[in-house]
Amino acid sequence: MNRLILALTLMASLATAAHGQDWSRAARAATEVAQATRENARETLDIIARERQELTGERAALQRGIDTRQREFDALKAEYETLLAREAALEEELAAQAHEIRTIDGAIRTSAKQARDAFHESLTTPEQPERAPMLDDILQPDRFAGLQGIRNLLTLYLDEMQSSGEIVRRTGTFIGTDGLEQSGEMVRIGTFTQAYRLSDGSLGFLRPAGGDLVAAQGTPGWSLSREMNAFFDGKADTFPLDISNGAALARLKQQQRGIGEWLASGGLLVWPIILVGVVALGLVAERFYFLSRVRGNSDRNMKTILGLVNAGEWKQCRDFCRERSQFPTCRIIDHTLKYMGNTKEVVENAYQEGLLKELPALERFLPTLNVLAAVAPLLGLLGTVTGMINTFQIITVHGTGDPRMMSGGISEALVTTQLGLAVAVPIIILHHILERRVDAIVGDMEEKGTGLAVALMKKGQIIKPEELNAAA
Secondary structure, eight states: HHHHHHHHHHHHHHHHHHHHHHHHHHHHHHHHHHHHHHHHHHHOOOOOOEEEEEHHHHHHHHHHHHHHHHHHHHHHHHHHHHHHHHHHHHHHHHHHHHHHHHHHHHHHHHHHHHHHHHHTTTGGGOOOHHHHHHHHHTTTTTTTTTTHHHHHHHHHHHHHHHHHOOEEEEEEEEEOTTTEEEEEEEEEETTTTEEETTTTTEEEEEETTTTEEOOOSSOOOHHHHHHHHHHHSSSSSSOOOOOTTTHHHHHHHHOOOOOOHHHHHTTTTTTHHHHHHHHHHHHHHHHHHHHHHHHHHHHHHHHHHHHHHHOOOOOHHHHHHTTTTSSSHHHHHHHHHHHTTBBHHHHHHHHHHHHHHHHHHHHHTHHHOOOOOOOHHHHHHHHHHHHHHHHHHHHHHHHHSGGGGHHHHHHHHHHHHHHHHHHHHHHHHHHHHHHHHHHHHHHHHHHHHHHHHHHHHHHSBBBHHHHHHHOO
């Protein structure tokens, strides 16, 4: 920069000297300028040397600073990496602890929910109303239960265990069967049974419902009521248990419906089945009456007839049979006596002919009973199909959300089947009994026919085949 200034000064001086044509002065001026320029150059070099020295010192100082900062940076970097590694380890440890805490919290909440559900249906909950707030505090979604929550939960469980071994008598309120609040004597046997007695002497069992006690439907029988009254009066130390919490009595009350309700639940096809049963019952009664008279009078009549045959009183024998023509045995014998004096085969065939004439009367209505026994279960099966069709129609319209809507079709299906079988099975059994009785009567008649043939042979009223051939 100084050299450039010197050159410009020299050129300006030369230009001035040339312009004035004064070379000597120009030479002096140039010499002065050159001298000044050299001095400036020396000064400039000195300045440059000083500045170079200063810059060299500053550079050395800066280099030392850089080295110091580099060492500090390396130390900080190493410390940073150490901190990063420690942070990663702490984060991993924190994640493990958080997972463990979540597991513990989940276990506590699950146990608390199970306790809430169990206490919701516990007989001891009305005696301990503080249970619900304690469980609600544990189950708050935005907080961890902690050790205090665990202690409270354990306390609740221990209290329930202790209550299961207690017998508590007290006066309290409950919801009656009419839905109104009632007050009376109450006794709790552990966590199994709780019963009440009102001022009017009414007795019953209680069941838990949503933290309250509700009177179960149905009333205890006379025997249970006597035992319960004795315990309430302090005259006995035993008490009947209802471990179903009233469900058994309610179920028993539901099952104690009248025959009309039961039949109505079976639908229209119940009435044809009942008609089949009534008709079959009438036919069976008629057959038993008829067959009992046939069997009972047969022995007495046959004894008299054989006595007359052995005495040879043929006219009296036939008159006796005609007078008792309402009895099949007498009619058959009267028909057989018309063929006296013929061969044994003719007499036996005559007896068989008379027997065959009587068989329709003996077997009357038996085929009808057989048909009725087959029709009754078929009507029940038809009712089953009809009930299932109605059930599927209800499912199509309303779905399966409410099972009570399907109970009508299912009841129709089951009741008709039950009633059909209940009618058919006795008819089959009675038909078999009547059939066996008819077989026994027929066998007895055949036996009496053989006895008559023997008596006729003794009296010579049956021609032997050789005598018939000789006469021919």
